[in-house]
Amino acid sequence: MKKILAPVVGTLGAGVIILSSMSNFAHVDNPFSLSHSTSSSDASSLPEPSSQTNAANIPDVQTLGLVAINYRLFHLNQLASNQIAFWIEDEKGNYVKTLRASSFTAGGGYDMRPESLPEWRKASNWAHASKTEVNRVKLPEQNAGVHTVYWDCTDASGKAVKPGTYVYKVEGNIYWQNRVVFTGKITVGKKDTQTAAQVVYKPAGAKSHGVLLENVHADFDSGKSIASVKQDPPTNTQGS
């Protein structure tokens, strides 16, 4: 019979495992690890891939192409500022999808600060967003500089949108309720297009509190895939 005896002394100070019938315990194979199966029945239900290419692992959503929304971000060293959100509406003003939003507001910070990104929250009905949606769009703090956020021409449910003209919007909090909103139209279809967004400060004097965003413009690249672009890292390692 193989047994492992582990004396635990005091507040676990001994840290010694006495082994019976086993040597080099730290380097032996785990006798209970028959495979890397992760199913409850020990028989994984994962299907075999149809090919060895990466494309086999990307959902087959045939999209029109890729919209790159470019912007220059500044950092404002003042209270209740630096919150931004990017979203898409159709030409009639119907909400399509949120691309990214600052994590404080997206994660519920608007309960503490109702001035945070009100236009985006109203358009997206964000108070009723699912946890999955919140986690998808949360935008980590970005350094000042030129950045790009991408729209893969899908809606909030992941379905490809129809060809047509869409509105991209960017809202930013400059100082408490003082905001800047950029709005631009972009046509997605078979042709590549480029547009620049128009800026509105809300209220009109908001600009006197600082510039948060400028030079917001979008490029549509017909047929381009989201998988082909380099984005800001989607993943952080943090203490747990």
Added chain:
Amino acid sequence: MPEFHSNQMNTHVQTSGINAPDACEVFEWMSLVENQFSRFLEDSELSHVNRRAGQITLVSQKFAELLFEALRFYSETSGIFNPFLGQLMCEIGYDCSFEKINYQHEHRDKEENPAQSANTFFTFDLDQRSVTLSPDSMLDFGGIAKGWAVQKAVLNLIDHGRPRGLVNAGGDIMCWNDTHDRTPWVIGVSHPYKDDQIIGQLAFHIGRWGVATSSKTKRSWRDSGITLHHLIDPRNGSPSDSDIIQATVIGPALLPCEIYAKCLLILGSQDGPAWLRAIQPDCAYLFIMEDGQLIMSSNLNDYIHEQFPKKIILSAQ
């Protein structure tokens, strides 16, 4: 690049580069692991084993597998990683799911001093697949189950021919890239007090990689005016007071990285690096010290995508 998100094991789980059915499989597996190994769920197998302390208890194959891994690291780390701390964790107040701790502490009877565990024993019969815990001890897989679950999920996907992907469970990350796709995985290392702020970036090209970070600033709570955290130094039974506040470890698999990150944080910057070199020289590490200085192993340069500062400002604000 598709991403899928879920909340499992009291943490945020994210997949990248794998399809929706595979992501569902990962999430279901993580849920299964939580239900089987949580110390805070009465119906879990771990709770069953702990309740039967002092008696011979038959365990499932998965339980035996994870227990074996825990004992392997207990042995390899000379007890710095210790799965027998369940009772001690309860005694210092980590006796419920973390988000409930501060509330519970306002409403519980205080113990003057946590009881010290008496001399005790533990038996794991491999043939019978049974466990006998001494009456005054409890197993706790909190420091290993998440990394083990992610690593198994990833190895299962690799076994099934998935060429590229990433699974992130609350900062414990495993990613892989085969030779068909040379786009690197880029992973940011978060500020100890601000998860949204990245202090530098790592990039991983062809191969399999585990990245784990352990921090004293997470899962900490206040009891009777004293700040406590979940990283217990088994040499004295108290929350670690080493000079490191956050440790990140990078290696070819996640589970060892998760274990070593905790051990390094406990051992501190004086003893930790030599200790890690002795048992696993291929692993790279990054420490954030109490004064904000960064210390990194020379082999971390192999992974740096965006340079790290020499020092960061530590502020919870």
